[in-house]
Every structure is written in structure tokens, then in C-alpha cells.
Amino acid sequence: MSRIWNFSAGPAALPEEVLRQAQEELLDWHGAGCSVMEMSHRGKEFGTILGQAEADLRELMGIPEQYKVLFLQGGATQQFAQIPMNLLAGRSADYIVTGSWSKKAFKEAQRIGNVRCAATTESSGFARLPVAEEIKLDPFAAYLHVCTNETIHGVEIPAERIADTGVPLVADMSSHILSRPVNVEKFGLIYAGAQKNIGPSGVTLVVVHRDLLGMAPLNIPTVMDYAVMAENGQRRKSTNFVFRHR
Amino acid sequence: MSRIWNFSAGPAALPEEVLRQAQEELLDWHGAGCSVMEMSHRGKEFGTILGQAEADLRELMGIPEQYKVLFLQGGATQQFAQIPMNLLAGRSADYIVTGSWSKKAFKEAQRIGNVRCAATTESSGFARLPVAEEIKLDPFAAYLHVCTNETIHGVEIPAERIADTGVPLVADMSSHILSRPVNVEKFGLIYAGAQKNIGPSGVTLVVVHRDLLGMAPLNIPTVMDYAVMAENGQRRKSTNFVFRHR
Numbered sequence: 001m002s003r004i005w006n007f008s009a010g011p012a013a014l015p016e017e018v019l020r021q022a023q024e025e026l027l028d029w030h031g032a033g034c035s036v037m038e039m040s041h042r043g044k045e046f047g048t049i050l051g052q053a054e055a056d057l058r059e060l061m062g063i064p065e066q067y068k069v070l071f072l073q074g075g076a077t078q079q080f081a082q083i084p085m086n087l088l089a090g091r092s093a094d095y096i097v098t099g100s101w102s103k104k105a106f107k108e109a110q111r112i113g114n115v116r117c118a119a120t121t122e123s124s125g126f127a128r129l130p131v132a133e134e135i136k137l138d139p140f141a142a143y144l145h146v147c148t149n150e151t152i153h154g155v156e157i158p159a160e161r162i163a164d165t166g167v168p169l170v171a172d173m174s175s176h177i178l179s180r181p182v183n184v185e186k187f188g189l190i191y192a193g194a195q196k197n198i199g200p201s202g203v204t205l206v207v208v209h210r211d212l213l214g215m216a217p218l219n220i221p222t223v224m225d226y227a228v229m230a231e232n233g234q235r236r237k238s239t240n241f242v243f244r245h246r
Numbered sequence: 247m248s249r250i251w252n253f254s255a256g257p258a259a260l261p262e263e264v265l266r267q268a269q270e271e272l273l274d275w276h277g278a279g280c281s282v283m284e285m286s287h288r289g290k291e292f293g294t295i296l297g298q299a300e301a302d303l304r305e306l307m308g309i310p311e312q313y314k315v316l317f318l319q320g321g322a323t324q325q326f327a328q329i330p331m332n333l334l335a336g337r338s339a340d341y342i343v344t345g346s347w348s349k350k351a352f353k354e355a356q357r358i359g360n361v362r363c364a365a366t367t368e369s370s371g372f373a374r375l376p377v378a379e380e381i382k383l384d385p386f387a388a389y390l391h392v393c394t395n396e397t398i399h400g401v402e403i404p405a406e407r408i409a410d411t412g413v414p415l416v417a418d419m420s421s422h423i424l425s426r427p428v429n430v431e432k433f434g435l436i437y438a439g440a441q442k443n444i445g446p447s448g449v450t451l452v453v454v455h456r457d458l459l460g461m462a463p464l465n466i467p468t469v470m471d472y473a474v475m476a477e478n479g480q481r482r483k484s485t486n487f488v489f490r491h492r
Contacts, residue, residue, distance in 0.1 A: 004278070016273070022272060027249065027265050038446070039257060041256070073448070077468065080468075081467030111468070219358060220357070
């Protein structure tokens with residue numbers, strides 16, 4: 001067996017020691033008598049795995065207690081819709097467009113509600129960040145959305161250039177999350193597809209400040225309501241194993 | 247290592263030979279030099295896996311060409327919302343409520359649009375199927391929803407009792423799919439969480455007739471539009487590998 005070098009910007013290479021541990025545990029996770037793929041998502045074994053993943057991430061990223069950590073499905077692309085569905089609350093939101101991904105996020109949000117383009121560098125071929133005079137912020141915006149690293153166009157927003165604008169900052173960090181320290185408290189919501197910098201594809205990470213929960217309208221799908229997802233997490237941790245049928 | 251017997255109605259046991267094959271291929275899938283968890287979802291290797299899974303399922307279930315096979319995320323619970331989002335098209339739909347799961351599906355659909363309860367056996371504690379006189383169908387319904395096997399209350403709709411009502415039949419088959427032959431052509435849409443009868447959790451199967459695609463309003467999340475998901479599948483099969491960044 002020869003392992004290839006993977007320089008793809010898509011799903012990334014996983015450390016060989018992680019793959020070997022997963023391989024060893026694939027038929028019997030820590031003596032549970034079954035694979036992680038066969039155990040109940042409500043059981044204490046999976047609760048341990050989930051709890052440890054959250055604790056490790058909180059430690060690595062320095063995530064304060066007032067932020068919820070959600071492990072969701074649907075990729076960053078689902079978040080492009082889920083964020084305005086949860087946070088707009090009938091208001092408008094601002095988007096800074098610095099490349100393909102923030103442009104996609106903006107276009108998807110336009111399907112959902114009232115959003116504004118606060119700045120775009122598309123006319124320059126997304127070759128640079130906007131300068132301060134090009135950014136027209138709405139002080140009453142529900143949130144300001146940025147993509148802190150544009151994979152395709154290569155434009156990164158340096159952490160030190162992020163100032164408080166008075167509205168919650170929402171950031172797609174898919175392609176550089178966990179590559180350096182981030183001051184989570186600068187953000188209202190951080191999201192990232194797991195497949196680039198965190199782990200295998202299929203999971204999407206959302207780190208969201210508690211104050212932003214509970215604003216979703218009642219007619220969005222239950223699984224897309226951050227408050228419901230955050231509550232599920234709490235319930236799992238605070239109760240013993242209860243048999244549930246699905 | 248001793249493997250346990252898993253009689254849970256939740257995530258089910260996987261065949262040991264399947265787990266052993268996954269274990270063997272975990273660091274190097276068929277000489278690709280990487281794990282399935284590290285390869286591009288747009289690459290030819292993953293295309294082969296996906297194509298084979300669809301071909302096998304079409305053969306096992308006898309799925310005709312005019313049906314699309316979609317492998318989605320979000321579980322059957324997301325489908326409870328996604329179905330009315332895609333199929334209502336401003337009309338009303340009928341639900342037959344025979345247990346916990348069809349009741350959940352009905353409640354979730356009420357968040358999305360105009361739906362009717364065509365029959366319920368809740369007053370009998372969901373101990374039986376409704377008799378014909380109890381079912382009040384709307385002949386103009388966008389679809390009729392049933393759960394063909396209610397895991398918790400144990401009520402199953404036998405295949406021979408399913409008659410053509412003149413409207414597309416939508417069925418949650420999560421807990422008995424692939425346990426017996428099903429005449430797919432009786433249904434407009436069949437869905438099932440994979441974790442009970444198909445494979446590990448994380449994937450949701452949707453088998454949908456082509457005629458039901460393309461009715462979703464433009465303001466639902468792109469990832470929830472069946473037509474977009476079906477088109478992605480086609481595109482993947484009809485083109486060679488194209489490098490995409492995410």
C-alpha cells in the first residue's frame with residue numbers, strides 16, 4: 001500500500017494514526033461489542049464520543065461557555081440558507097463578497113430573505129480585499145457575513161483586520177479553521193464544513209453565541225433550527241440513556 | 247472481541263463481512279492510495295462507489311428508470327419538511343396518521359404548508375390501521391403521505407392493501423425497506439433513513455418519480471430542492487472528473 005499526497009482543496013488527507021485507530025475500532029468500539037456505525041446516537045457510548053469531540057474542540061479553539069457547538073449535516077452550502085433562516089428575524093443582513101464562496105453564500109441568502117451586498121471586489125477578479133471606503137455597512141443589519149478564507153480566489157481576511165462593527169459577525173472558516181488561533185468572541189457565528197481542516201466530510205461545524213438562538217420563525221424545518229439542535233445537545237448530556245426508537 | 251446482539255430499533259447491526267471489508271479498505275480504497283473519507287466527492291473513484299450503490303439498489307428494489315435515486319442528509323426528520331417544501335406547490339396534501347412517525351411527519355408538514363389529516367387511529371392508541379370508512383381523502387391533494395411501518399406502535403401497512411387513490415403516494419419506509427419486495431411504481435416518493443435497514447446512519451434515501459421534480463418554490467434552500475439534487479447526480483455520471491474546490 002502506498003499512500004498518496006493529497007494537495008486537493010476538497011476533502012483533505014487524514015492523519016495516518018487517526019485512520020489506523022478508526023480501523024482498529026471499526027468492529028468493536030472500546031469494548032462496546034459493536035462499531036460506532038451500529039450504536040445508538042442516544043446511548044452513553046456515542047454520548048462519550050460526541051462529548052469528547054466537543055470538549056477537544058472547545059479547548060483547541062478556546063470556545064467560551066456562552067457559545068454552543070453544533071455538529072450538523074448539509075455542508076457549508078446548507079448553512080448559506082440556514083444562517084439567514086435563523087438570524088434574519090425579518091430584518092436585513094450585510095454580506096462582504098470577496099470570492100466564489102461568499103458570493104454563493106450571498107446568492108443563497110437572497111433566496112431566503114432581505115440581504116445587502118456591503119462590499120464586493122468582483123470587478124477586480126476577487127484579487128484583493130475591499131478597502132475601508134468600499135465597505136458600506138448597515139448599522140441595523142441582523143448580521144454581517146464574511147468568508148475569512150476564499151479557497152478558489154485565495155483571499156484571506158487576516159484576524160487583526162477584523163474590527164467590531166456593532167452587529168454580529170458571521171464567518172465561513174471552512175478552509176482555514178483550526179490552522180491558527182482565532183478569537184471566537186469576535187464572532188456571533190463561525191461555521192465550517194469538516195472535510196477540509198477538521199475531519200472526514202459529512203459533518204458541518206457551527207459555533208454560535210447563545211444570544212443568536214431562538215430567533216428562527218416557526219415555519220422553517222425543525223432540523224434547521226439552531227435552538228432545537230442546541231437543545232438536543234444539552235438534553236443528550238444531562239440525561240441518562242433513554243431508549244428511543246429512531 | 248465479542249460482538250453483541252443488537253435488537254435496537256435504532257441504528258442496526260451491520261454484517262460482519264461488510265465491516266471487515268470497510269476495515270481493510272480504510273487506509274487505501276482499491277489502490278487509490280487514500281481512504282474513502284479522503285477522496286474527492288467529484289472524483290472518478292467516489293463516482294464508482296456512488297454509481298455502484300445506486301445500481302445495486304435499483305436492482306434490489308426494482309426501481310424503474312423514471313425514478314431518481316437520491317442519497318441525502320438530514321434523516322427522515324428532514325424529509326418530513328423537505329417533502330411538503332418540494333411537492334405542495336401551493337396546494338394541500340393528505341396525511342394518514344397511524345403512529346408516532348406519521349404523526350411527526352404530519353406535524354412537521356404543518357409548519358411548511360397546508361396539510362390535512364385524512365385519517366388517524368390515535369384514539370385507539372395507534373393499535374390498528376384505519377378502516378376504509380375512516381379515511382377521508384382529498385381527490386385534489388398534491389400527495390398522500392403514509393408511514394408503511396410504524397416502529398414504535400408496530401402498525402404496518404401490507405403492500406396488498408395499498409390501492410391507487412389517484413394522487414401521488416409518499417411513503418416513509420425507514421423501518422422495513424429492503425425487507426421484502428415492493429412495487430415502486432405504486433409510489434410517487436419513497437424515503438428512508440439508512441440506519442435501520444440499509445447501512446450506517448448519516449444517509450437518507452429518497453426514491454422519487456421524475457414527474458414530481460421541479461415543483462419546489464425558488465425560496466427554499468438549494469440543498470433541499472430534489473430537482474437540484476437529482477441534477478447533481480446526473481452531472482456526476484455524465485461528465486469526466488472536473489476539479490472543484492469544495
